[in-house]
Amino acid sequence: MPELPDKREAFIDWYLAAVELAELTDKRYPVKGMNVWTPYGFLARRRLDRVMEEEIEATGSRPVEFPALIPETEFAKEKEHIKGFDAQVYWVTKGGATTLDVPLVLRPTSETAMYPIFALWVRSHQDLPLNVYQVVNTFRYETKTTRPFLRVREIHFFEEHTCQLDEERASERVASNLAAFAKMAARFQLPYLAIRRPDWDKFPGAFYSVALDIPVGGARTLQIGSIHHYRENFSRPYGIQYEDPTGRSKFVHQTTFGLSERLLGAIVAVHGDARGVAFPADIAPYQVVVIPVPSAKGGDPTPYAREIEKVLREGGLRVHLDDRADRPGAKYYYWESRGLPLRLEVGPREAEAKTVSAASRLGDKATIPRAGLLAGVRTALGAYDERLGAQARKAFAEAFALATSLEELKGSTTVRLFPWCGSPECGHRVEEAIDGALLGTLEGAPPIPLGAPGACIVCGRAESTVWSAAGRPL
Amino acid sequence: MPELPDKREAFIDWYLAAVELAELTDKRYPVKGMNVWTPYGFLARRRLDRVMEEEIEATGSRPVEFPALIPETEFAKEKEHIKGFDAQVYWVTKGGATTLDVPLVLRPTSETAMYPIFALWVRSHQDLPLNVYQVVNTFRYETKTTRPFLRVREIHFFEEHTCQLDEERASERVASNLAAFAKMAARFQLPYLAIRRPDWDKFPGAFYSVALDIPVGGARTLQIGSIHHYRENFSRPYGIQYEDPTGRSKFVHQTTFGLSERLLGAIVAVHGDARGVAFPADIAPYQVVVIPVPSAKGGDPTPYAREIEKVLREGGLRVHLDDRADRPGAKYYYWESRGLPLRLEVGPREAEAKTVSAASRLGDKATIPRAGLLAGVRTALGAYDERLGAQARKAFAEAFALATSLEELKGSTTVRLFPWCGSPECGHRVEEAIDGALLGTLEGAPPIPLGAPGACIVCGRAESTVWSAAGRPL
Numbered sequence: 001m002p003e004l005p006d007k008r009e010a011f012i013d014w015y016l017a018a019v020e021l022a023e024l025t026d027k028r029y030p031v032k033g034m035n036v037w038t039p040y041g042f043l044a045r046r047r048l049d050r051v052m053e054e055e056i057e058a059t060g061s062r063p064v065e066f067p068a069l070i071p072e073t074e075f076a077k078e079k080e081h082i083k084g085f086d087a088q089v090y091w092v093t094k095g096g097a098t099t100l101d102v103p104l105v106l107r108p109t110s111e112t113a114m115y116p117i118f119a120l121w122v123r124s125h126q127d128l129p130l131n132v133y134q135v136v137n138t139f140r141y142e143t144k145t146t147r148p149f150l151r152v153r154e155i156h157f158f159e160e161h162t163c164q165l166d167e168e169r170a171s172e173r174v175a176s177n178l179a180a181f182a183k184m185a186a187r188f189q190l191p192y193l194a195i196r197r198p199d200w201d202k203f204p205g206a207f208y209s210v211a212l213d214i215p216v217g218g219a220r221t222l223q224i225g226s227i228h229h230y231r232e233n234f235s236r237p238y239g240i241q242y243e244d245p246t247g248r249s250k251f252v253h254q255t256t257f258g259l260s261e262r263l264l265g266a267i268v269a270v271h272g273d274a275r276g277v278a279f280p281a282d283i284a285p286y287q288v289v290v291i292p293v294p295s296a297k298g299g300d301p302t303p304y305a306r307e308i309e310k311v312l313r314e315g316g317l318r319v320h321l322d323d324r325a326d327r328p329g330a331k332y333y334y335w336e337s338r339g340l341p342l343r344l345e346v347g348p349r350e351a352e353a354k355t356v357s358a359a360s361r362l363g364d365k366a367t368i369p370r371a372g373l374l375a376g377v378r379t380a381l382g383a384y385d386e387r388l389g390a391q392a393r394k395a396f397a398e399a400f401a402l403a404t405s406l407e408e409l410k411g412s413t414t415v416r417l418f419p420w421c422g423s424p425e426c427g428h429r430v431e432e433a434i435d436g437a438l439l440g441t442l443e444g445a446p447p448i449p450l451g452a453p454g455a456c457i458v459c460g461r462a463e464s465t466v467w468s469a470a471g472r473p474l
Numbered sequence: 475m476p477e478l479p480d481k482r483e484a485f486i487d488w489y490l491a492a493v494e495l496a497e498l499t500d501k502r503y504p505v506k507g508m509n510v511w512t513p514y515g516f517l518a519r520r521r522l523d524r525v526m527e528e529e530i531e532a533t534g535s536r537p538v539e540f541p542a543l544i545p546e547t548e549f550a551k552e553k554e555h556i557k558g559f560d561a562q563v564y565w566v567t568k569g570g571a572t573t574l575d576v577p578l579v580l581r582p583t584s585e586t587a588m589y590p591i592f593a594l595w596v597r598s599h600q601d602l603p604l605n606v607y608q609v610v611n612t613f614r615y616e617t618k619t620t621r622p623f624l625r626v627r628e629i630h631f632f633e634e635h636t637c638q639l640d641e642e643r644a645s646e647r648v649a650s651n652l653a654a655f656a657k658m659a660a661r662f663q664l665p666y667l668a669i670r671r672p673d674w675d676k677f678p679g680a681f682y683s684v685a686l687d688i689p690v691g692g693a694r695t696l697q698i699g700s701i702h703h704y705r706e707n708f709s710r711p712y713g714i715q716y717e718d719p720t721g722r723s724k725f726v727h728q729t730t731f732g733l734s735e736r737l738l739g740a741i742v743a744v745h746g747d748a749r750g751v752a753f754p755a756d757i758a759p760y761q762v763v764v765i766p767v768p769s770a771k772g773g774d775p776t777p778y779a780r781e782i783e784k785v786l787r788e789g790g791l792r793v794h795l796d797d798r799a800d801r802p803g804a805k806y807y808y809w810e811s812r813g814l815p816l817r818l819e820v821g822p823r824e825a826e827a828k829t830v831s832a833a834s835r836l837g838d839k840a841t842i843p844r845a846g847l848l849a850g851v852r853t854a855l856g857a858y859d860e861r862l863g864a865q866a867r868k869a870f871a872e873a874f875a876l877a878t879s880l881e882e883l884k885g886s887t888t889v890r891l892f893p894w895c896g897s898p899e900c901g902h903r904v905e906e907a908i909d910g911a912l913l914g915t916l917e918g919a920p921p922i923p924l925g926a927p928g929a930c931i932v933c934g935r936a937e938s939t940v941w942s943a944a945g946r947p948l
Contacts, residue, residue: 028594029587030545031578036591039536039606046537062513063520067628068542068611069564071504087570090543092580094565095615104505106566106580113503117510120502132513137542141569154541 004274011217011269016147018268022277022338025148033146033153040338041264043285045156048188048263049135051282052158055183056257059176061131061160066113068136069104075112077237084204085109088140106139109258111205114161115238122163122252124243129169133160133257149265150222150474156261163240163252170229170253174210177227177257178443181212184259188267189280189389190214191396192224194443195469198427201437203256207231210443213469215399216269219412219436221471224266230254270392276337278361280388281381286320288312288377289335290344290356293328299348308346308356308373315374336361341384342377344368360384362391400448400469403457409433409470417446419453419465426458436472478748485691485743490621492742496751496812499622507620507627514812515738517759519630522662522737523609525756526632529657530731533650535605535634540587542610543578549586551711558678559583562614580613583732585679588635589712596637596726598717603643607634607731623739624696624948630735637714637726644703644727648684651701651731652917655686658733662741663754663863664688665870666698668917669943672901675911677730681705684917686733687943689873690743693886693910695945698740704728744866750811752835754862755855760794762786762851763809764818764830767802773822782820782830782847789848810835815858816851818842834858836865874922874943877931883907883944891920893927893939900932910946 004021005013019025024041037045053063069092076082090106093099107113114132122130138157146152160177164170178194185192193213202209203226212225235241235251244250271278281287290312292305305321312319322331328345335343345357354370358380364387368376403409403416410433420426420441427438446467453465478495479487493499498515511519527537543566550556564580567573581587588606596604612631620626634651638644652668659666667687676683677700686699709715709725718724745752755761764786766779779795786793796805802819809817819831828844832854838861842850877883877890884907894900894915901912920941929936 026591026594029541029591030548031541031543034541034543036541037539039538042537042539045539063516064513065511065516065519067503067505067508067510068613069505069508069628074504089570090566090578091568092564093567096561096563096617098615104564117500117503120500139542141572143570154543 004276007273008217011220012147014272015150015265015269018272018276018337019148022268024264024268024277027148031153033142033151035148035152040285044264044279044283045261047283047285048261049158051184051187052135052259055180055187056133056158056160058183059131059180061133061162063134064132065134065136066107066110066117068107070107070113071102071104073102074116075105077112078205078234080233081111081205088142090139090141107136108138108140109157110134110136110138110159110161111234111256115234115240118161118163118252119239119241122240122242125165125245128163128165128242128252129173130163130252131160131173132162133158147265149261149268152261158257158259160255160257162255163235164255165242165244165252166250167229167231167253170231170255173255174227174229177255178210181225181227181257181259187280187282188263189385189392190224190263190266190270191393191447193439193447193469195440196443197440198424198438200424200427201440203228205230205233207233211440213439213471213473214266214270215396215415215471216266216474217399219415219434219471220474221415221439222262222266222269222474224262225257225259227257228255230256270395271339271388277339278388279339279341281341281385284318284339284341286318286340287381288317288319288342288344289331289340290319290321290346291328291331291335292321292323293345293347295348297348299351301346301348301351304351305346308344308370311373312377315377317374317377332359342380344377360387362387397448400446402448402450403470406430406433406458410435415439415469415471417442417448417450417467417469418457419455420468421456421459421461421463421465423456423459426456429458430468430470434470434472436470439469439471439473441466441468478750481746481748482691485694486621488746489624489739489743492746492750492811493622496742498738498742498751501622505627507616507625509622509626514759518738518753518757519735521757521759522735523632525658525661526609526733529654529661530607530632530634532657533605533654535607535636537608538606539608539610540581540584540591542581544581544587545576545578547576548590549579551586552679552708554707555585555679562616564613564615581610582612582614583631584608584610584612584633584635585708585730589708589714592635592637592726593713593715596714596716599639599719602637602639602716602726603647604637604726605634605647606636607632621739623735623742626735632731632733634729634731636729637709638729639716639718639726640724641703641705641727644705644729647729648701648703651729652684655699655701655731655733661754661756662737663859663866664698664737664740664744665867665921667913667921667943669914670917671914672898672912674898674901675914677702679704679707681707685914687913687945688740688744689870689889689945690740690948691873693889693908693945694948695889695913696736696740696743696948698736699731699733701732702730704730744869745813745862751813752862753813753815755815755859758792758813758815760792760814761855762791762793762816762818763805763814764793764795764820765802765805765809766795766797767819767821769822771822773825775820775822775825778825779820782818782844785847786851789851791848791851806833816854818851834861836861871922874920876922876924877944880904880907880932884909889913889943889945891916891922891924891941891943892931893929894942895930895933895935895937895939897930897933900930903932904942904944908944908946910944913943913945913947915940915942
């Protein structure tokens with residue numbers, strides 16, 4: 001069996017090898033950065049999508065789908081936004097042999113597709129809030145090195161867009177999105193940092209941006225999502241107005257919430273180990289695989305294995321019977337590297353004793369009686385998830401360290417936390433020192449116990465400092 | 475309330491008005507033929523997708539997703555295929571300010587995206603069959619008049635692509651697809667015709683094509699799907715070969731199975747009536763809506779309505795509580811025009827008696843006791859689907875008539891069935907006579923009892939004739 005590169009020493013090499021070994025994607029498609037979702041990768045993605053759908057719909061958001069092509073005329077309406085995306089959009093210029101009168105942009109994100117229609121949908125205060133989301137692919141002409149799930153040119157994307165009565169209601173929606181993401185992340189067993197980006201790093205056209213970041217070893221971080229408050233920055237150019245109860249016309253305040261296939265990359269990055277990928281049970285393409293283990297003494301365990309599979313399937317679990325001709329040991333290795341939470345080994349001994357031998361991806365073993373099979377498997381999956389989450393939270397806490405001087409940022413091997421006064425000058429000095437980015441100011445408590453923030457790490461000003469973080473984004 | 479155009483007299487006007495009234499789509503998006511999936515339309519589409527996924531995965535097909543952009547170099551490999559699509563593809567020619575070295579086609583269908591990769595996936599006979607499918611959007615630069623769901627430029631599309639050992643196995647896959655579609659159609663309550671297209675009307679690059687057609691009034695028909703046998707027509711140019719057990723290299727035989735959002739249009743067309751859309755229960759965005767009906771005598775039925783909603787939701791039904799301030803009558807009309815299968819009226823009287831008053835989209839009424847609520851609602855939905863299906867099957871049978879001479883085809887007001895010898899000359903004479911299309915030869919028994927086919931309707935030859943159909947495709 002091939003050995004993976006060391007995750008700590010050579011993270012990106014390890015990541016690429018782990019994704020490859022698990023066959024989550026096929027990178028041999030003849031357009032750079034556009035990969036094929038294999039059957040196994042697609043099943044993981046579908047689970048991610050379902051979790052996102054469930055959690056966002058629980059907050060009253062409704063699914064929609066807007067076209068993938070946006071006329072140049074609409075795309076150009078918000079000045080900052082087009083400046084931010086101009087260099088990385090794909091242009092459709094021809095239909096058949098005809099040159100299009102108005103060139104079309106392949107959506108890099110959907111503000112400019114949705115907002116002309118929102119202007120028609122929103123008339124009165126009774127139409128608000130308008131909370132809709134879509135799960136679609138977006139397209140960006142990346143010039144940097146592409147990496148499966150982390151940086152690709154066709155991106156599987158979740159985007160919520162909302163219209164609210166006023167700035168305060170929009171801030172409440174940001175808070176609601178943060179709460180919804182906390183629920184998703186709990187199901188992914190994924191600890192993260194919610195962090196308000198500095199002004200120079202916010203989304204093009206945003207009033208402010210809250211990013212969802214995870215540490216991925218050393219001082220490296222990965223942005224896995226973002227929530228933006230737009231105030232009236234888009235509603236003015238796109239004319240999204242409503243009549244308030246007194247008959248006055250007002251512009252809506254907008255928010256957006258974006259997630260992408262990077263979440264799958266994050267799950268690989270956080271939970272994977274020397275043996276490959278490890279999926280949380282809620283995301284795993286299969287939660288359980290049943291493996292018949294023939295014995296030299298004879299006796300075919302397959303009928304019993306089938307019975308086990310049927311019971312689990314009817315119990316609502318995602319289960320697969322691996323009855324290929326390969327050796328059991330090769331199958332164990334195969335499913336481990338693909339992140340399977342729980343395998344059930346079923347030999348003549350188990351068939352005789354009416355039990356199954358369970359082994360989790362983290363190495364925990366148990367004998368589960370046939371009589372209490374479904375409950376036993378659920379318990380084992382719960383215990384596995386619990387351990388996976390605890391392991392991830394431990395690594396998360398270890399990824400951060402306090403910095404008390406600019407000196408300590410230099411060559412830092414952890415993400416650094418420090419008090420910052422909020423001035424761009426001090427912020428830029430932080431970025432120079434760590435040779436990376438000021439990630440921003442923390443939303444909520446720091447990930448390690450730190451107390452109240454003291455004087456700014458740069459200028460020493462003591463008032464109005466906020467806990468902030470700096471690292472080296474992937 | 476607005477009156478819809480007459481469905482028999484002015485089908486297309488009726489169709490457009492019914493779709494509009496149900497708010498399934500928003501046509502005001504500023505690119506012709508690219509429409510917005512509204513929340514309500516999206517929920518119907520999601521149900522359609524789930525039914526397709528379930529039924530195709532039950533036959534061993536696995537989900538994948540290939541990129542939306544196809545390099546010109548791959549697109550051009552199969553000669554007939556590119557000839558068939560050349561006039562209607564969108565071209566991506568620029569990324570940012572850069573002109574692309576190789577222009578990219580926005581997928582009109584995915585043969586040319588998938589098959590270079592299939593050539594890598596298939597090595598040995600043990601890799602076969604390869605049965606995969608994807609649900610994605612495809613793009614066609616339509617020059618004809620666009621119509622929501624029926625003819626659009628961004629098409630929500632289901633496509634299965636398979637590789638088989640030989641021609642016979644590929645024919646078996648075609649039969650398996652036909653069986654899978656029969657199950658889908660039963661859940662949509664949609665009678666249809668499976669018909670092998672004449673050679674001059676097959677899919678570009680196919681060996682033969684079986685279309686799935688429905689009659690939509692008069693002699694008009696609508697193709698809602700198709701299944702193709704490709705033989706080695708694509709596997710040769712794309713090099714999809716395997717080694718057989720004796721070590722010889724062979725080309726695979728391929729099949730494809732395509733369905734699209736047209737299915738939603740078909741459901742509107744077949745089940746709709748003078749009051750608008752009518753959804754089968756399996757597809758309906760909501761199966762049940764609970765409407766509180768306040769009484770002049772007082773007493774708030776809302777808590778009881780909420781209780782009813784909760785029981786049904788927990789029972790696994792898609793249920794919605796409509797507690798808007800509008801009059802109950804206005805809500806009844808609103809949900810009828812949106813095709814709701816079953817509404818439950820809940821007033822103080824019902825709260826007192828511990829019952830609900832049920833009214834189906836077809837006008838059937840019943841009182842369901844609170845004690846047997848879930849079973850009673852399920853029974854009412856079953857009975858509604860049964861009636862909807864019976865009504866559709868009756869109209870389906872009435873849409874066909876035998877033709878015994880070319881004369882009878884002229885100005886026909888039904889789809890016509892007749893024996894055909896299979897010669898292109900006779901086929902083209904049929905097309906001239908009906909001023910439409912020879913749809914092809916029937917797969918399976920005719921939709922009305924007809925016995926064995928006699929002499930060819932054109933040349934009078936008696937041997938090897940097959941029941942065939944002609945009509946005017948929309």
